[in-house]
Amino acid sequence: MTNLQRLQLEVKGITLSQEELSIYLMEADLNPHQEYNPQSSTSKRSIYCAALSILESIANNPSNMKNYKEDDMSVSDFAENIQSRIDQLERKIRTMKRDESDSNFFMLFNS
Template sequence: MTNLQRLMLEIKGIDLDQNELAVYLAENNLNPHDEYNPQSATNKRNIYKTALSILESIANNPSLMRSYKLDDMTVTDFHENLLNRIDQLERKIRSMKTDEENQQGNVFMLFNS
């Protein structure tokens, strides 16, 4: 599985051109055609950061902030739910470690001479 395919799994239901997805991946230090390494914490974190960037781009679209009515259903909470998902992803990314942090222990210096 490539990084591009892994990103497409993460953003199911969002239709973007593969060239656009490649730009998002490149902005987060990922090559779209490189093999996805699920054991790499940095690689996984960058995939989530890319998905976050895509969601933020969608949230910046003012046409999506209005209410939609289809038959007898009204979709008014789309933008609010999108912002909630963005907040969830931000919290998840902040709590994830990178490969460098995984190699180090859980030690920090409280006092420094």
């Protein structure tokens, strides 16, 4: 499975071209056609960052913020639902462990 295919799994139901998805992956420092490594925390974190960028782009479209009603089905509160998902992804990204090469702390004081 490539990084592009993994991102498509993460944003299932959102229709974007492969070129658009590739741009989001490249912005997250991933090669779209490279093999996805599920053991790499950095890879997984980058996929989630790309998905977060996609959701934020969708949330920036004001025409999506309306309530829709069609026959017996209604889609309401889109803005609250997408913001809730964005918050969940941000929280997940912040709490994810990083690979050994990444540092999980910073130096507050330097002598």
